[in-house]
Amino acid sequence: MQEQLTQNTLELSDTQETLVHIQITNAQLVRKCIQEMNTDALYYLLDVDRTYQDWKRNEFILKLARVMKKFEAAGDTYLNAVQGACGGSCSKGQNGYLFIGNNSKNYMNLLFVEDELQLTDLYECSLFRTQFVNLELQKRYYIDNRIIDFFEEFNNYEHSL
DSSP states (O other): OHHHHHHHHHHHHHHHHTOOOOOOOHHHHHHHHHHTTOOTTHHHHSOTTSEETTEEHHHHHHHHHHHHHHHHHTTOSOEEEEEEEEOSSSSTTOEEEEEEETTTOOEEEEEEEEETTEEEEEEOOTTEEESOSOOOOOOBOOSOHHHHHHHHHHHHHHHHO
16 A cells, blocks of 8 residues: 555656646747737737827728738738847847738738837837848738838828929
């Protein structure tokens, strides 16, 4: 009887040693939702009291959902995430991801601002850089339509001169 009790205790100890504690941050969950093009889940993950790229949470998610529709229309079912950072002086070194459509190779990028494992902001970066130089990229999608409007206005002005 004593042998049986000792053997059970050892088995229990072995089992306890194999347990692994995995902590998934809010930013990792947000990245996964964006990769899966699941903007509905972001309503539960993003803080309603924060702004993202200077928009209230709901407006940011709606703008992101419009971009996801563009990816879907281009034949994408998933976005690959390539880690990178801001290469400019405005947010130098701020980490984020380049999201690339699995079929179209169209892309967008977002910087992920975290404070003590909490996601505090998301925003696009015009000087986003990765360590990979030969990525196959096609058309860039913007969450902020003001950027597109600016470039179109600038190009129209240049052509009218």
